[in-house]
């Protein structure tokens with residue numbers, strides 16, 4: 626039957642407009658790492674990282690001189706040596722981020738064939754940068770972004786800089802994307818499950834130590850006092866894992882590592898805890914670092930090497946570091962579980978568009 630509506634689209638004989646599958650960017654973002662294990666590359670990484678006022682809250686002018694005159698002339702040489710000791714052909718963090726991106730890409734492409742999803746790597750400091758990822762999305766006309774900061778526990782010192790970079794980019798643009806940022810996942814059941822299973826797998830292969838230490842990257846205590854929820858998130862993660870494992874209070878402990886500078890950081894400190902346990906002649910300890918979604922300098926060197934020495938030189942026995950979740954299957958499952966409801970919502974918005982207007986739905 627012919628349509629009687631004079632102004633209806635179906636009377637227009639021009640070709641039907643075509644709408645492509647919705648382009649979506651999933652941005653997996655981590656902290657950042659130097660481009661090479663050399664003093665020059667580490668200096669340029671530290672200059673960018675430690676110039677961020679989210680990370681260092683010292684008044685800018687004073688910090689400018691401390692950074693340029695005290696830190697950058699000396700620290701990079703020592704830190705570059707530590708990086709060289711863990712470097713493969715690449716920084717482990719960057720290598721793992723790229724593996725995570727490839728694995729998530731395979732998963733979401735399979736799960737959402739009706740969408741055109743590109744999974745992109747990004748880092749707050751260094752390469753591949755979040756700025757480049759945003760420029761790429763803009764050039765490609767990707768109007769739907771889902772950003773997953775790979776920091777399970779939110780902190781103003783780690784997660785917030787990603788928000789800041791996006792916020793600085795926005796005023797420069799005319800065409801803005803729909804934007805979703807997954808703030809944290811410190812108690813997400815898939816995250817807790819992935820951690821729990823990695824501990825159980827470690828125990829199955831190596832036996833269970835007397836104590837399990839959850840060592841999280843620290844932040845300065847004044848930041849926590851001013852409202853950074855990070856330490857609470859860390860304790861909640863550990864408590865949830867312990868609940869799944871059924872450990873008693875004497876079998877585990879939370880501590881904070883990687884102190885930097887002279888002020889007080891959140892306690893108890895990892896190095897002091899391990900030295901004390903060594904002095905008590907503890908027979909064995911397993912250490913896991915749930916704040917790190919990829920192994921990096923702070924786990925492979927500081928925890929697996931340096932703190933092992935602290936523990937054993939003080940009189941402790943067997944010491945094992947349990948790897949970060951990296952690109953393991955359950956970690957990728959977790960990322961997919963975080964992304965799926967967001968991608969499903971985009972897909973259902975797209976499916977609200979009449980099928981005839983979609984040019985190239987994948988089969």
Ligand SMILES: C=CC1=C(C)c2cc3[nH]c(cc4nc(cc5[nH]c(cc1n2)c(C)c5CCC(=O)O)C(CCC(=O)O)=C4C)c(C)c3C=C
Nearest residue numbers: 656657658659680704718780782783842844885921922923
């Ligand atoms: C005040 C200084 C720092 C704060 C606050 C801080 C918070 C913080 N950092 C991470 C994750 C990582 N940090 C890494 C290295 C690193 N961190 C600091 C300082 C602070 N971090 C420095 C100076 C360095 C560089 C190494 C050194 O000079 O000692 C890394 C490793 C990167 C790598 O290339 O392998 C990670 C990861 C989190 C999660 C966090 C707050 C919660």
Ligand SMILES: [Fe+2]
Nearest residue numbers: 628630633635
């Ligand atoms: Fe019609």
Ligand SMILES: [Fe+2]
Nearest residue numbers: 656842883923
């Ligand atoms: Fe750090």
